[in-house]
Amino acid sequence: MRSQPLVEDLRLLLVWRSAAGAGPIARAELADVLGCSDRALRRAVAEARERGIPVCAAPGGGYYLGVSARDVRAQHRQLVLRIRALARAARRLERYMKTGPFVGQAILELTEASGDE
Numbered sequence: 001m002r003s004q005p006l007v008e009d010l011r012l013l014l015v016w017r018s019a020a021g022a023g024p025i026a027r028a029e030l031a032d033v034l035g036c037s038d039r040a041l042r043r044a045v046a047e048a049r050e051r052g053i054p055v056c057a058a059p060g061g062g063y064y065l066g067v068s069a070r071d072v073r074a075q076h077r078q079l080v081l082r083i084r085a086l087a088r089a090a091r092r093l094e095r096y097m098k099t100g101p102f103v104g105q106a107i108l109e110l111t112e113a114s115g116d117e
Contacts, residue, residue: 024058
């Protein structure tokens with residue numbers, strides 16, 4: 001279920017903070033102000049970005065509204081780097097799945113072998 005009101009509240013709060021010249025707002029503080037869980041906030045941020053609202057992540061945590069091309073380019077660069085890191089991790093997992101043995105499987109086999117004695 002998509003939370004339209006939460007995304008709109010997020011947008012309004014970030015617009016207000018931007019107009020007031022305030023810096024980024026910490027994720028925990030933002031969730032508290034909006035009255036939602038951290039997970040709901042992260043989903044609302046993702047949905048806002050899907051709608052084209054330039055919600056940027058601040059170094060060290062927190063969010064702010066990207067008001068300049070520089071802000072948006074920096075956020076884009078950050079997302080591209082994250083995507084590349086995830087792609088590398090996925091490739092390593094694919095290699096691991098092909099070569100095994102899986103740690104959990106090895107532990108299970110050791111446990112079963114020790115139980116037979």
